[in-house]
Amino acid sequence: MPGLKPGMTNIMVRAISVALFAVAAASSALAHTGSVSGGFAGGLSHPLFGFDHAVAMLAVGLWGAFLGAPAIFILPVVFPLVMALGGVLGILGMPFPGVEIGIAVSAAVLGMMVALAARPPLWVAAAIVGAFAICHGHAHGAELPPGADAVAYSAGFVIATGALHLCGIAFGLLARWPKGRIAVRTAGGGIAIAGLMFLGRLL
Amino acid sequence: MTALFAGLLHPLVVPAHVLAIAALALLIGQQGWRLSVPIAFSVAVLIGLGAIAMAYVPKFTEETLLALAAITGLLVALARPLPQGPGVPVAAAIGLSLALDSPPEALALMQANLTLLGTALGAVLLLLALLQGTARLRHHWQRIGARILGSWIAAIAILVLALRLVR
Numbered sequence: 001m002p003g004l005k006p007g008m009t010n011i012m013v014r015a016i017s018v019a020l021f022a023v024a025a026a027s028s029a030l031a032h033t034g035s036v037s038g039g040f041a042g043g044l045s046h047p048l049f050g051f052d053h054a055v056a057m058l059a060v061g062l063w064g065a066f067l068g069a070p071a072i073f074i075l076p077v078v079f080p081l082v083m084a085l086g087g088v089l090g091i092l093g094m095p096f097p098g099v100e101i102g103i104a105v106s107a108a109v110l111g112m113m114v115a116l117a118a119r120p121p122l123w124v125a126a127a128i129v130g131a132f133a134i135c136h137g138h139a140h141g142a143e144l145p146p147g148a149d150a151v152a153y154s155a156g157f158v159i160a161t162g163a164l165h166l167c168g169i170a171f172g173l174l175a176r177w178p179k180g181r182i183a184v185r186t187a188g189g190g191i192a193i194a195g196l197m198f199l200g201r202l203l
Numbered sequence: 204m205t206a207l208f209a210g211l212l213h214p215l216v217v218p219a220h221v222l223a224i225a226a227l228a229l230l231i232g233q234q235g236w237r238l239s240v241p242i243a244f245s246v247a248v249l250i251g252l253g254a255i256a257m258a259y260v261p262k263f264t265e266e267t268l269l270a271l272a273a274i275t276g277l278l279v280a281l282a283r284p285l286p287q288g289p290g291v292p293v294a295a296a297i298g299l300s301l302a303l304d305s306p307p308e309a310l311a312l313m314q315a316n317l318t319l320l321g322t323a324l325g326a327v328l329l330l331l332a333l334l335q336g337t338a339r340l341r342h343h344w345q346r347i348g349a350r351i352l353g354s355w356i357a358a359i360a361i362l363v364l365a366l367r368l369v370r
Contacts, residue, residue, distance in 0.1 A: 073347045077280050077354045084358035088365040144366065151218035151269075154362040158355045 039149035043156020046140060047164060052103050052198045053136060057161055059110035059191045060129055061168020062184060066114055066175050071122055075129055076165045080158055082130040086137025087154075091144060099142075101202050102135030107195030114172075114188025117181075136161075206307070206314040210321020213305055214329050219363070220304070223268050223297050224329050226275035226356045229349050231290065232337025233279055240290040241334065244298040245327045251302025252319045264304035266367050271297050273360035279353025282346070301326055 047053040064075040089096060096102075109128065112118075120128075140157050144150065171187065174180025214220040231240050254261075275293060278285065307318035340349050 073350070076351050080354045080358035081277075081280065081361075084361040087358075087362045091362065091365040091369055093369070141362065141365070144362075149218065150363045150366045151222065151359065154359040154366075155218060155222075155355075158358050158362075162351060162355055 039152035040156040043153035043158075044160045046143070046157045047136075047160040051194070052100075052107060053139075053161075054164055055191045055194050056103065056107040056110055056132065056136065057164035058168040058171075059107060059114060059188065061165040061170075062114045062172040062188055062191075063110055063125070063129075063168075064165070065169045065172025066117065066184060066188075067119060067122070067125060071125055072169060072172075074122070074126065076162060076169070078126055079129060079133050079165065080162060082133035083137035083140070083158075083161065086134035087141030087144075088137075089134070090138040090141025093142075096135070096138045096142075099135050099138050101199065102132065103139060104195055104198035104202055106132035106135060108192050108199060109195070111188045111191030111193070111195055115185050115192055116188075117185060206317040207321040210305075210307065210318035210323075211325040211328075213318075213322045214301065214326040217304075219265050219268050219272070219360075220301050220326070221329075222356050222360060223272040223275070223301060224326065225333060226272050226279060226353065227294055227297050228330055228333035228337045229279045229353055229356075230275050230293075231334060232340055233282060233346070233349055234285050234287070234290065235338075236287045236290045240287065240294045241327075241330055243291040244294040244330060245323075247295040247298030248302045248323050248326050251299040252305065252323050255303065255306055256316060256319055259303075260306075261303040264300050266364060268297065268300040268304055269360045269364050269367070271300060273357045273364065276353045276355070276357030276360060280350050280357060282350050282353075298326070 047057060060075055060079060064072045110132065113125075113128075144153055172184055175184040214224060227244065230236075271293070275297070302322070305319070305322045307315040307322075337349065340346055
């Protein structure tokens with residue numbers, strides 16, 4: 001909108017907060033049914049309290065930050081979209097054998113990429129992350145509770161996933177400094193070990 | 204006044220409506236479109252609510268709204284420059300779907316009409332409020348943030364659409 005002063009993002013933050021509050025806190029209105037707040041809380045907690053999901057999402061953010069621009073921007077945009085496609089497969093009930101193994105492998109591989117400071121071409125990184133996004137999306141989609149408000153639940157888990165990416169990116173930005181680089185690579189190693197432990201439990 | 208207030212809050216408390224309006228606000232701000240796009244949205248809201256007042260009973264309005272939110276979110280995520288021309292029908296389609304998805308529960312005619320009036324005000328005010336923020340996205344990181352939000356909105360809308368098709 002031309003003619004408006006640049007900068008001053010506080011109004012935008014307030015407006016987005018209002019929108020998120022409405023999604024999070026609203027009860028059912030008029031002809032719409034379903035527990036919105038319960039659905040949102042359920043969706044939000046699913047990636048946060050599923051440790052296998054959480055560490056893999058952090059690794060995506062860490063790797064994006066490690067790879068730098070444009071990966072740091074592209075991965076958080078691409079991941080939710082590909083994850084949604086995986087979610088659609090889960091909702092449609094399409095079988096995905098070994099989806100839990102895929103999630104555990106995602107933590108191990110992505111953590112290892114960070115620990116080894118791997119820098120493949122962007123399309124390779126996007127393909128790896130995208131393939132794992134389908135696993136995570138399928139698990140979320142298949143576990144979507146029928147009683148919850150679907151929009152609120154989906155909003156909750158997409159926002160939680162994105163927030164984990166942003167946390168990973170924020171920590172990964174430490175890689176600009178030599179000691180921070182060691183810290184980020186160590187965190188990647190920790191995530192890889194956690195992924196291998198998840199995998200060990202499943203096999 | 205209760206009916207008017209209930210209508211005013213309606214676009215704020217229905218997640219699909221918030222998603223669609225937020226996606227439209229992000230797209231308008233990102234593309235730097237002028238007033239004709241929000242005006243098309245406002246006029247379409249009034250037309251849709253007029254149709255509801257005339258006892259028109261639409262079907263699949265929330266699904267249509269979610270599909271439009273998904274498309275709009277994808278356009279925000281792609282961040283390709285678009286002419287203003289396609290923005291007008293997109294905004295009008297969102298406004299019309301949103302209005303048709305807002306039938307009041309009140310049985311009394313006066314109460315129902317007040318609710319519809321409140322819904323029109325609520326939808327337009329929410330869009331204008333969000334535009335105050337999205338129109339100021341000038342910095343590079345702000346534009347990236349808008350693209351991320353667009354991808355989230357598209358992802359949510361795609362998932363819910365799939366769920367509606369199955370259940």
